[in-house]
Amino acid sequence: MRTLKRKLLGLVAPVLLLAAWDYVTRRELFSPQLLPPSEMLLETWWDMQTSGELALNMRVSLCRVAGGFALGAALGFALGTAMATCKAVDDYLGPLFNTVRQVPIVGWLPFLIVWLGIGELFKVAFISLGALIPMALKTYEGIKAVSPGFLELARVFEFGRFRQLTKIMLPSALPSLLIGLRLSLSEAWMLVVAAELVVASVGIGNTMTVARRLFQTDVVLVSVIAIAITGYLGNALLALLEARLLASRRPTCAQ
Amino acid sequence: MKKILGTLLAVAAAIATFGVAPGFAADHPKVIRIGQPSGSYGKAVSLGPVGEIQVKDLFDQEFKKDGIKLEVNNIKTAGPGCNEALANNALDFANLGDLPAVAGFAGGLKTRAVAATRGGNTYVAVPIDSPITNLKQLKGKKIGVSLGTYMHAAGLKILADNGLSENDVTFFNMDNATVLTAIAAKEVEAAFISSDAITLRTRGVARVLYSTQGKPVFYQNAGALIVREEFVRKYPDIVKRFLKVWVKASQLHSFDKRAAQKLDSRVGTPLTTLQEDQQGQSNLYLNSPKFDEQWLSHDRRSIALFKAKRLIRKSFDPEKEWIDRSFLDAALRELNLENFWPDYDVNGNPKKK
Amino acid sequence: MEKLGTLKVNSLSKGFGPKGQGLKVLDDVNLTVEPGEFISIVGQSGCGKTTFLRLVVGLESDYQGEILLDGKRLNGPDLERGVVFQDHRLLPWLTVEKNVGLGLKNAGKGEARRKVQEHIELVGLKGYEKHYPHQLSGGMSQRAAIARALVNRPQILMLDEPLGALDALTRMYMHQELERIWRQEGITMIMVTHDMDEAIFLSDRVVIMSSRPGTIKKIMPVKLARPRDRASIEFARIKEELLEEFHLHTETPFAYSI
C-alpha cells in the first residue's frame, strides 16, 4: 500500500510538467516549432508508430546499446576486478585508467572514427568505452570496500585467489556492481545517441538528426520521449534485478 | 581598476548597441541579418546576390542613411542550420535551397518566400577506385550527404529514377566539408554533393558517376529568399527596400557570366569548377528572382515528393500560403526590370512574349 | 612426549607499528594447552586477548617467540585451527546452510551436505538452514558461526568473546550448548571472555592476563565436576578468587571489554 503510494508520487512531477506544457502550448507562449503542442506530438507518435519507423530505429539503437553495454560492462568488470585484486595491474593501469576517464567520452569520437571508420564497429566500440568506465570504477570500489573481516575469513578457510574472489569479494561488492551496471546502461544510451548524431543511417539518434535537419521538432521530441521511456524501462529492469539479488541483504540485527 | 573600467565601457557599449530606445527601434531595425549556407571551404565570403551586395556596396547605398547594417551569416550547417537560426529569431532573411526552405515552412516556421533562387547541380561522386559504374549499383551502399539540403532532395530523385528508394541505401549525414573528406578517405562509398565533385575529380580523389547537368530543371535546385513573417509585419518597408537591393544584385550577377563566376569563386571553389558546372546554362536563368511557371511547378512537385518521402509531414500550397510577391514586384517595377528576366516555362525555357 | 594436538606458546611477544617494533601489546607469554582442554582467557579491555588469539590462529605475523603445534611452528592460518570471531562474521548474502558450508574442504557433494546438516544440528539450528543472517537472533548467529568453524573438524577452536553481545539468559543457555559441543567433539577450545561466570562454568583453566604490556598474570585451574553449578559454594569461591586477582593488581576498577 505504501509502496504504491510512493510509486504514485513519482508521477506527480511528470504530470505537472505535462500540464504546464499543455498550458504553454495552448496559450501559444512559444511558437509551435519550438515546443510542439501535445496533440501534435501524439499525432506524430502515432504516425511514426504505424509507419514502423519508430520501432525500426529504436530496435537498431537498442541493439547498439545492448552490444556496447554488454561489451563495455564485461570489460569494465574485468578491468575493475583485475585492478582491485592485483596490485601490479593497479600500478600499471591505474594511472592510465584514471587519466583516460577524465576525458569526456565524446572527446574520443574523432579518434575512434579515424581508427574504426563510421560503421557499427565504431559505434559499439564508442558505446562500450563509455560503458566500461563506470563499471570498472564501481567494480574497483566495490571490491576495495570489502570488509577486512570477510577477507580474514577467506584466509582462515585457506581460500585461493579464485575462491576469495567468487565467494567473498564479488558477492560483497554486488551492490556496487549493480550500481555500476546501471550507470553503464545510462551511459550507453547517452552515447548511442551521440554516436548516431555524428554518423548513422538508422537508429533513433539518426532519426533525431534527420528530423532536426528537416525541421521536424515534433519528431525530435517524440524520439527524445521514446529514448527516455526505454531508458527508464531498462533502468527499472535493472532495479528489479537488484531488488531480487539483494533481497537477502539486510543489515543483520545480531551485530 | 582597469578591469572594472573595461567592464563598464563594455556594458555601456552593449546598451548603446542593443538599444534603449524602443520607439526608435520600431521604425526600422539596427541591423538586417541574412543567413546562407557557407561553402565547403568555410570562408567568410558569400556567392550569388549576397556576394554582389558585399562587393558592390549595394546595401550601404540603400540603408546607410538610416544607420542600418547588414550582417551576413555563412552557416556551416547549411539550410537546416538557417532554419534553426530563423526559429530563434537570430536571422531575418535566409537564402535557402528548395528542401530546407520547404521543410522549414512545413515544420511550422513562419516565413514568407519573397524571391526565387535557382541553380545548383547535384553530383554523385564515388572514390576514385570505386567499382561502382552505374547508379543502380548504389543499392546497399553507404552514401554521404548533408541531409536536409537540396542535394539530399536531388539525391532522392536520382535514386527514384533508378528504381531505388532511400531505404535501399545507407545515408550518412555530414556537413558539406566532411562529405568531401569522407569520400576522399573512402569512408563512404558514394556521395551526393555539389559541384565540389568536379574539384575532387580534378584532384584525382573521386570519380563523378552522375550529375544533374543537362537534366530536366526539376533535378536542379530551386530555392528561395525567405524572410521571417514577423519581420515582414514589423518592417514591411524595410523588406521592400531590401528586395530592391536584392534584385539589383541579381541583375548585376546576371550580366556577365564570367565575372559572376569569378566573384563566386571567392568562396574557395576553383573558377574552372564553376565554369564546368554551369556550362550550357543561361546566366540569366540562374539569377532570375521571379516566381515563374518553372519555379512554381518545381516547388509544387518538390512538396509532393517530400511529403511522399516523409521529409515533410504536412503539405501546403506555396502560391496561397507561402509566397509573397508584392515586394519583388514592387522592386522590379521601381528598378524598371520587369522584363529583364524572361518568364521560364515548366521545362526552364524562356516563354515567348 | 606430548599428546597430539598440543599447543605450546613460548615467550611470545608482539608489538604493532613498524616491523612490530612499536607499541608492545604482548610480552613474554608462555602457555601450553593440552588437547581437549577448555581454556578461558580473561583480562582488561585492550590487554591483548584478541591479539593473542589472532596470533594463534595465524592472522598476525611479526612476533617474537614461538607458537608451536605439535612442536611445529605455525605458518599462517590452517583449517586445523578454527575461529569464531567476536562479531560473528556470517556472510549476509548466504543462508545459514551456505555460511556453515563456506569453509568446507575436500568433501563430496553428498558428504558436504551431510556434514553441514550435522553441524547445524549440533549447534541447534535445525530448521533454520534456509534463513539469512538478518533473520537470526544474536545467539543464533553466534551458533551458526560456531558451526561454520567446526565443520572442518579443527583440532583447536578459538572463540573471541563469542557470547559477549548476548543477554544473560541466552548466554547461560549457550554455555550449556558450548559445553555439550566441546564434549561431543572432543576438541580443544580457547575462549576469550570477560564474563567470570562463563570462564568458571566452562574452563579447565582460566588464564588471567594483565595489561600494558599483556602478560599472563596467573593461570587458575578450575577443578569442579561438570556440569557445574553456578549456585554452588565452590563456584562462588573460585569466582571470588578470580575477582580478587583483578582488584589486587589493578588500580582502576575492572573494565569490561566488548
Ligand SMILES: Nc1ncnc2c1ncn2[C@@H]1O[C@H](COP(=O)(O)OP(=O)(O)O)[C@@H](O)[C@H]1O
Ligand atoms: N592492528 C593493530 N595495530 C595497532 N595496534 C593494535 C592493532 N590491533 C590491536 N592493537 C592494540 O593492541 C592492544 C590490544 O588489543 P586487543 O588484542 O584487541 O585487546 P583485547 O582484545 O584484549 O581488548 C590495544 O591497545 C590495541 O589498540
Ligand SMILES: [Mg+2]
Ligand atoms: Mg578483543
